[in-house]
Amino acid sequence: MKEKISDILNSIPDMEKRMVQIRNILLTNLVMIGEIPSPTFMEQTRMNFLINRFNQYNLLNCSTDEAGNGLGILPGRSGDRNILLVSHLDTEYNEKMNQSISIQPNSVSGPGIADNALGLAVLVSLPHILETLEIELNSNLILMGSAKSLGAGNLEGIRFFLKNTNMDISTGLSIEGVRLGRISRSAIGMAKCEVHYWVPEGYDWTQFGAFGSIVTLNEFINRILEIPIPTRPATSIVFSSIESGRGFSKVSTEAELKFEIQSESEEMVEHLLKQINNIAIEIAAKTSSRVMVKEVARRKPGGIEFSHPLVSTAIEILKTMDVRPRFTPSMSELSAFIDAGIPALTIGISNLGNVDKSVETVEIEPMYKGLTQLISLLIAIDKGYCNEIR
Amino acid sequence: MKLDNWLRNNTYHHSAFEDLGKLVEEKKRQNLKISLCIPTLNEGKTIGKEVVLFRSELMVRFPLLDEIAIIDSGSVDNTLEVAKSFGADTYLASDILPNLDHKKGKGENLWKAIYQLSGDIIVYIDADIKNIHPRFVYGLLAPLIYNSKVKYVKAFYDRPLAFSEGIRPSGGGRVTEILIRPLFSLFFPELSAIIQPLSGEYAVRREVLEKLSFPIGYGVETAHLLDVYREYGLEAFAQTDLDQRVHRNQETISLGKMSFGILQTFLHRLKVYGMMTDIPELSTVLRQFRAHDEVFESIEQEIIEEERPPMITISEYKERRGIK
Numbered sequence: 001m002k003e004k005i006s007d008i009l010n011s012i013p014d015m016e017k018r019m020v021q022i023r024n025i026l027l028t029n030l031v032m033i034g035e036i037p038s039p040t041f042m043e044q045t046r047m048n049f050l051i052n053r054f055n056q057y058n059l060l061n062c063s064t065d066e067a068g069n070g071l072g073i074l075p076g077r078s079g080d081r082n083i084l085l086v087s088h089l090d091t092e093y094n095e096k097m098n099q100s101i102s103i104q105p106n107s108v109s110g111p112g113i114a115d116n117a118l119g120l121a122v123l124v125s126l127p128h129i130l131e132t133l134e135i136e137l138n139s140n141l142i143l144m145g146s147a148k149s150l151g152a153g154n155l156e157g158i159r160f161f162l163k164n165t166n167m168d169i170s171t172g173l174s175i176e177g178v179r180l181g182r183i184s185r186s187a188i189g190m191a192k193c194e195v196h197y198w199v200p201e202g203y204d205w206t207q208f209g210a211f212g213s214i215v216t217l218n219e220f221i222n223r224i225l226e227i228p229i230p231t232r233p234a235t236s237i238v239f240s241s242i243e244s245g246r247g248f249s250k251v252s253t254e255a256e257l258k259f260e261i262q263s264e265s266e267e268m269v270e271h272l273l274k275q276i277n278n279i280a281i282e283i284a285a286k287t288s289s290r291v292m293v294k295e296v297a298r299r300k301p302g303g304i305e306f307s308h309p310l311v312s313t314a315i316e317i318l319k320t321m322d323v324r325p326r327f328t329p330s331m332s333e334l335s336a337f338i339d340a341g342i343p344a345l346t347i348g349i350s351n352l353g354n355v356d357k358s359v360e361t362v363e364i365e366p367m368y369k370g371l372t373q374l375i376s377l378l379i380a381i382d383k384g385y386c387n388e389i390r
Numbered sequence: 391m392k393l394d395n396w397l398r399n400n401t402y403h404h405s406a407f408e409d410l411g412k413l414v415e416e417k418k419r420q421n422l423k424i425s426l427c428i429p430t431l432n433e434g435k436t437i438g439k440e441v442v443l444f445r446s447e448l449m450v451r452f453p454l455l456d457e458i459a460i461i462d463s464g465s466v467d468n469t470l471e472v473a474k475s476f477g478a479d480t481y482l483a484s485d486i487l488p489n490l491d492h493k494k495g496k497g498e499n500l501w502k503a504i505y506q507l508s509g510d511i512i513v514y515i516d517a518d519i520k521n522i523h524p525r526f527v528y529g530l531l532a533p534l535i536y537n538s539k540v541k542y543v544k545a546f547y548d549r550p551l552a553f554s555e556g557i558r559p560s561g562g563g564r565v566t567e568i569l570i571r572p573l574f575s576l577f578f579p580e581l582s583a584i585i586q587p588l589s590g591e592y593a594v595r596r597e598v599l600e601k602l603s604f605p606i607g608y609g610v611e612t613a614h615l616l617d618v619y620r621e622y623g624l625e626a627f628a629q630t631d632l633d634q635r636v637h638r639n640q641e642t643i644s645l646g647k648m649s650f651g652i653l654q655t656f657l658h659r660l661k662v663y664g665m666m667t668d669i670p671e672l673s674t675v676l677r678q679f680r681a682h683d684e685v686f687e688s689i690e691q692e693i694i695e696e697e698r699p700p701m702i703t704i705s706e707y708k709e710r711r712g713i714k
Contacts, residue, residue: 024446024476031439035521056451100520103438105468105475 005313005385008376009320015133015375016321019368022129026367027103029053029124034101034110034117040153043068043089043145050089050124050145057127059143067160068147073140074127076382081139081170083381084342085126086158086333087119088149107353109361118177118349118362120145122371129371137382142167146333151192154297158336171310171381172337172344174330175374180366181323182348184330185311186303187338188234189269191261191295195220195280198290199253213255214244216287221257223279227272233264237272262331264301299331302338310343310386317376321369343388347373392624393583400540400628401585404529407630410452413528416535417454425509426458426527428478429499433517434467440515440522441476447524454528459507460517461486461499469517481506487706493696495606496590504599504701505710513593519635526632530593533628541598541626542618544584545591547635563588564642569649570612573656577665578616580624587615588652591632598622600707604698608648609655613697616659643678647693650676654695 038046047070054062054072062072070089091112093099101110101117110117123143130136147157162169176182197213197220221239229235237259244255261272277293284291304310306327318325330346337344349370353361380386407413417424426444430437441458448454460473460480470480484492486502500514513530515522530543566588574582581587588611598618605613618626640648654674660666674694680687701707708714 024442025450027442028446031443032523098520101439102435103442103476104434105438105472 005316005380008379008383008385009316012317012320012372012376016368016372018133019129019371021132022125022371023364023367025128026121026125026371027108027364030108030113030117030121031101031103033120033124034113035099037093037095037097037099038089038091038112039094040090040148040150042095043147046070046089046120047145047147050120053124054127054143059127065161065164067157069157069161070145070147071161072143074130074143076137076139076141078138079140081382082142082167083139083378084142084144084169084172084337085123085175086144086146086172087123087175088116088333089120089145089147089157090150090153091115091117092150106365107361107363109353109359111360113360114177114350114352114362115360116175116177118367119175122175122349122374126374129375133375135375135379137378139170139382140167141378142169149333152296154192155299155333155336158333159339162336162340162342169340169342171386172333172342173374173377174333174337174344174346176332176346176348177362178350178352179326179348180351180370180373181318181326182328182346183311183314183318183325184328184332184334184346185306185308186329187299187301187331187335188329189263189266189301190297190299190331191269191273192297193259193261193273193276194292194294194296195257195259196292196294197255197284199251200288200290211287212245212251212253213289214252216283216289217242217244217255217257219287220280220283223283224259224276227275230268233268235261235263235265235268235272237261266300269298299335300339303329303334304343304345304388308343308386308388310345310381313380313386314345314347314373314377317373317380321372323369323373343386345377347377349374393580396580396624396627397583400533400625402529402533402628402630404525404630404632407525407528407532410448410454410524410528413532413535414452414454420535422511422535423456423509424454424511424513424531425503425507426455427500427503427507427512427514428458428460428473428517429463429496429503429514430460430465430469430473430517431463431496432465432467432469434465434469434472436520436522437469437478437517438472438476440517440519441473441478443522443524444527445477448527454531455513456509457507459503461503461506463494463496463499487704489706490704493606493698495696497604497606497610498698500610501604501606501698501701504596505704505707510596511593512596512599514591516590521634526591529630529632530591533630534593534595537628539625540628541595541622542614543593543628543630544586544615545589545632545635546585546629547589547633548585548631565645565649565652569652577660578619581615581619583624584615584627584629586629587611589635591635598626600702601700603700605651605655605695606698607693607695608651609695612652613655613659616656616663620663646678647676647691651693651695654693658695 036046050070059072093111197216240258245252263269280293315325334346350362350366458478474480483499533540533543678689
């Protein structure tokens with residue numbers, strides 16, 4: 001493998017140096033995208049920005065689809081292969097939040113910068129990067145900002161595209177802002193859930209020591225913690241957020257918990273989900289509460305093998321730049337590629353800075369390596385070096 | 391009626407000028423050179439973003455600007471280093487025309503930009519805008535590029551968060567609505583049509599700028615409007631709605647200082663224009679008050695609105711521009 005891609009590996013140091021030329025364009029796209037609020041299900045303004053940019057770069061088929069994705073095609077010389085590059089359009093921040101971004105000589109800070117304004121900025125800057133480096137690929141590059149990805153969006157955008165496109169996608173690359181060195185080749189099974197408790201109407205609140213929904217939810221959490229979690233298949237339950245109460249002296253009447261079940265085994269996810277559902281109902285019955293358990297998103301486990309040439313090429317590229325590969329499972333767009341049987345990876349572009357933990361900060365310098373990694377990988381895919389040997 | 395016509399014909403929204411390719415083409419056809427000046431004093435937190443955005447969007451992708459210059463009043467933070475690292479030309483105001491006596495103020499930086507920068511048009515943008523966007527520059531330049539009669543374009547910001555009916559109040563900040571617009575209504579009624587007379591964002595032709603006196607402090611924007619209006623009339627102005635400007639909010643006590651400086655400039659102009667001849671010599675001391683428990687204390691502050699003469703009268707400038 002290494003011999004096969006040696007021409008690409010040899011060109012990496014020079015390419016990395018030249019990436020500095022891209023800085024201002026990339027940072028501009030990062031600011032302009034990052035400052036557009038884009039909560040899940042409200043991504044249209046960001047999508048419009050993307051399409052506007054794609055049009056300015058003369059991409060083909062600049063358009064949106066029924067799911068609200070933003071798409072453009074950078075045609076290759078021969079066009080006999082289609083590579084889909086995707087970054088999600090949505091963020092976890094609501095539309096009213098101040099999304100002002102600040103740039104310092106070594107870093108960029110602001111809400112949603114790392115997840116995933118940087119990924120989108122790279123996607124949008126890609127035609128300019130290739131032009132600056134005078135690289136023309138044979139393959140068509142389909143650039144896609146995917147809508148409704150996070151949380152309850154449940155990857156609706158990319159799933160819609162992969163289900164309905166008539167283009168034959170050979171390889172998928174999901175671009176995330178952080179972190180450099182990340183290689184995600186597999187997805188773990190996952191179920192995202194919300195549990196909502198309401199105390200019954202007519203409850204006697206004047207009674208001293210009356211319990212409210214917080215206590216009920218606490219009991220529910222304690223019962224989940226009693227469930228034996230296997231180490232094989234690797235499994236965990238992640239408590240993500242909790243919401244209840246209106247202040248002092250008032251007993252809470254509603255409480256909500258968000259949690260995720262993650263496992264290498266789809267059966268284990270299913271098994272735990274049933275068990276938790278039963279606990280929720282049992283506690284509701286005991287406390288005369290009303291409960292709703294809602295599954296908001298689901299991922300199947302899977303992925304390509306560690307030995308797949310796409311993985312080994314990505315590793316070699318990172319090693320050439322002295323970047324240590326980090327293997328983490330993914331629950332983002334990669335899952336949709338896996339479900340569709342398309343070889344795919346998720347890669348990261350830069351590192352998180354930690355100057356002020358209240359706001360996301362990404363470092364500028366590592367971006368040059370992140371971009372070099374992406375372009376080198378694209379060249380390798382384009383040349384057929386990442387095809388699976390059967 | 392004239393005022394309504396002007397409002398209809400010379401008030402724009404930035405979205406009318408989004409076709410930057412067309413704007414650059416027209417700029418090239420007229421062989422115009424355009425400079426951007428950002429006056430600064432300790433703006434290290436926001437300057438990087440402004441320079442990056444303007445440079446990549448309006449110099450590299452669409453060559454609308456020929457130079458981006460930071461003119462600094464002596465920042466003690468990293469303003470100049472940050473601006474330089476992203477490709478701006480950086481100057482200390484005190485290094486420009488060093489033979490003149492030293493003055494410190496935003497107006498001084500704006501005035502010295504006329505000497506230092508080479509554009510036929512200079513666009514001034516404040517450095518503390520948090521939601522900076524290329525529209526702040528092209529929205530102000532386009533009326534000058536497309537309409538040769540326009541000499542001075544002022545920004546205004548009008549994006550209501552929620553309004554259910556067609557008519558809504560539209561105006562400037564506190565100083566504008568309490569001081570400037572009433573003064574304009576009394577003495578220069580047509581100028582009251584300028585929605586935000588104090589906005590720090592404007593684009594001006596050099597031929598106009600070099601003939602203007604520059605108060606170095608709070609009065610610079612007001613003086614410009616009065617002098618340009620007197621010389622060229624309302625037709626020389628245009629204004630562009632740039633939607634929204636997010637910036638630091640000033641305390642009322644600071645606005646008092648600002649108003650005091652502006653009033654000095656305004657009254658001085660009334661005297662020079664012969665509109666009010668019996669103005670006595672004015673005090674330059676502003677008195678404001680603060681309370682400690684039950685005790686009130688007066689704070690006195692001297693605010694002198696010094697002015698720089700028109701740049702065209704400065705010999706170094708004439709020499710640099712080849713003016714006899």
